[in-house]
Amino acid sequence: MIRLSTTEADFEPRFAALIEQARETTAKVDAAVSAIIADVRANGDAALIDYTQRFDRWKPGALRITDAELAEAEASVEPALLEALDLAAARIEAFHRAQMPADLEMKDAQGLTLGMRWGALDAVGLYVPGGKAAYPSSVLMNAIPARVAGVGRVVMCVPTPDGVTNPLVLAAARRAGVSELWRVGGAQAIAAMAWGTESIAPVDRIAGPGNAYVAEAKRQVFGRVGIDSIAGPSEVVVIADASNDAAHVAMDLMAQAEHDEAAQSILITDDAAFAEAVVQAVEQALATLPRAGIAGESWRRHGAVVLVRNWDEACELTNRLAPEHLQIMVDAPRALFSRIRHAGAAFLGPWCPEAVGDYVAGPNHVLPTGRSARYASGLSVFDFLKRTTWVEADRAALEAVGPAAVALARAEGLTAHAESVAQRLRLNRPT
Numbered sequence: 001m002i003r004l005s006t007t008e009a010d011f012e013p014r015f016a017a018l019i020e021q022a023r024e025t026t027a028k029v030d031a032a033v034s035a036i037i038a039d040v041r042a043n044g045d046a047a048l049i050d051y052t053q054r055f056d057r058w059k060p061g062a063l064r065i066t067d068a069e070l071a072e073a074e075a076s077v078e079p080a081l082l083e084a085l086d087l088a089a090a091r092i093e094a095f096h097r098a099q100m101p102a103d104l105e106m107k108d109a110q111g112l113t114l115g116m117r118w119g120a121l122d123a124v125g126l127y128v129p130g131g132k133a134a135y136p137s138s139v140l141m142n143a144i145p146a147r148v149a150g151v152g153r154v155v156m157c158v159p160t161p162d163g164v165t166n167p168l169v170l171a172a173a174r175r176a177g178v179s180e181l182w183r184v185g186g187a188q189a190i191a192a193m194a195w196g197t198e199s200i201a202p203v204d205r206i207a208g209p210g211n212a213y214v215a216e217a218k219r220q221v222f223g224r225v226g227i228d229s230i231a232g233p234s235e236v237v238v239i240a241d242a243s244n245d246a247a248h249v250a251m252d253l254m255a256q257a258e259h260d261e262a263a264q265s266i267l268i269t270d271d272a273a274f275a276e277a278v279v280q281a282v283e284q285a286l287a288t289l290p291r292a293g294i295a296g297e298s299w300r301r302h303g304a305v306v307l308v309r310n311w312d313e314a315c316e317l318t319n320r321l322a323p324e325h326l327q328i329m330v331d332a333p334r335a336l337f338s339r340i341r342h343a344g345a346a347f348l349g350p351w352c353p354e355a356v357g358d359y360v361a362g363p364n365h366v367l368p369t370g371r372s373a374r375y376a377s378g379l380s381v382f383d384f385l386k387r388t389t390w391v392e393a394d395r396a397a398l399e400a401v402g403p404a405a406v407a408l409a410r411a412e413g414l415t416a417h418a419e420s421v422a423q424r425l426r427l428n429r430p431t
C-alpha cells in the first residue's frame, strides 16, 4: 500500500504509476493468452480439456453441465439462499427492463420516413468467474440482461476448480434461463465461445467479468465477436471525509481486495488522521478476514491512500483513475458525483457500501476496469441489443432530397451511386 499526498513534490510521478498499475495487469498475460487462444482454435475440445486439467486441476469427462445436474443442484440449495437469489434477480430484472429502449420512427419535412429498430443478438456467451471464488451473483448480472433483451441462445462458461460445481451458480443459471452451461474457464472458455469447438458453437458477443486472463482473452477475440467491456480484476475508489467510521471504509476497501491479488482499492480523503485510522482498520480487518491472503496481497501490491487538500483535487484524481467502482462518503455526495465523469458505477453516501451493488441494488456489477471506464460502461441490455436504421421514401420524397445525393455522389466520382438516384428521377447526365 502506498501513501500519497498532493502536497508532496513527487506526487505526480507516483500517482501516474498508480494509474498504470491497473492497466498493466492484463498486459502482462497477453502472450500466454494468445497461445491459449491459438491452441483452442487448432485443437478444440481437446485443448479445453487439457487446460482444465492444467489450470483447474481436473479432467472433465463431459464439458457440458446437463439439465439433470442443474435440477439436482438447485434442489440442494437451502431455501433461504434461493430466496436471496430471487430477490436479487427480481431487482436486477426490474432495473434492466427499465433500460429497454423504444424504436424510433419519424417523418421529416421532405417526406422521408426514418427509423431505428432495436433487435436482440442471436447468441451470446457469458463468462462467470470461478477460480478463487464462485459468483452466483455474476450469473444473474450476465444472464438477466441478455434474457430481458430477448437473446435466443444464452451460453455460459464457468470454471469448476478441482471438478467442484457450485450449486448456487447452477441454480442461478437455471433460474436466469441460461440455455447451455459449460464447465470451462479462463482464456480457453473465451476462445471456445468466440471460435467454436466440436461441442461449443460460436456466439456473436461475449460478456462477463473475470481475472486478467479472461479480460485479456476478451480483448484479443474482439472483432471475431463483440465484447461488453474489459471487466477484469476489481477496483474501488472510496472518497471519504473524517465523519465516517474508519472500520466501515476499511471493509469497503477490503471488499474489492478480497476478489483477487490483482484488485485495487484506493482511499481518497482530506484528513490525515482519518487516513491513518483507515490504514489501522484495514490491518485489523486483515487479521480476521478468511480471504486475508488474497486481500492482504492486493492491498500491499496495489492499495493506496491519497491525501488531498480539497474535494476538487479528489474529483480530478478520481477522473484520472476512472475506477470501476466509486464510493462517495462526504456531505452532499450528489454534488460531488456531478463532477465525476469517469467511473463504472457510483455509490452515494455512508449507507451505500459497494457490496450492495454487487448483489441486490439492481444496476449491473459487471463493470469496466483497468481505466476503461473512460470510454466504456457497465453491462446493460444495450450489450445484447443492436440497432438497424431504416429509411422509406416515395417519389416525392426522393425528388426532394435526391438531387443533393446526386450532386454529392458525382463530387465523389461514384457514378453508379449518382445514377441509381438520377435514373429514378430521370435527371440528365452532366455533359
Ligand SMILES: NC(=O)c1ccc[n+]([C@@H]2O[C@H](COP(=O)([O-])OP(=O)(O)OC[C@H]3O[C@@H](n4cnc5c(N)ncnc54)[C@H](O)[C@@H]3O)[C@@H](O)[C@H]2O)c1
Pocket: 032, 055, 056, 128, 129, 130, 131, 132, 133, 135, 138, 159, 184, 185, 186, 187, 188, 209, 210, 211, 212, 213, 214, 230, 231, 232, 233, 234, 259, 260, 262, 263, 324, 365, 366, 367, 368, 369
Ligand atoms: N470487473 C467486474 O465486473 C468483475 C466482476 C466480478 C469479478 N471480477 C473479477 O473476476 C476475477 C475472478 O477471478 P478468478 O481467478 O476467481 O476466476 P476466473 O474464472 O476469472 O479465472 C479462473 C481461470 O483463470 C485461468 N488461469 C488461472 N491461472 C492461469 C495461468 N497461470 N495461466 C493461464 N490461465 C490461468 C484458469 O483457466 C482458471 O480457470 C477477479 O479478478 C475479480 O476481481 C470482476
Ligand SMILES: N[C@H](CO)Cc1c[nH]c[nH+]1
Pocket: 135, 137, 138, 233, 234, 235, 256, 324, 358, 365, 366, 367
Ligand atoms: N465486485 C465485483 C465486481 O468487481 C462483483 C462481485 C460479485 N460478487 C461479489 N462482488
Ligand SMILES: [Zn+2]
Pocket: 234, 255, 256, 259, 355, 358
Ligand atoms: Zn465484489
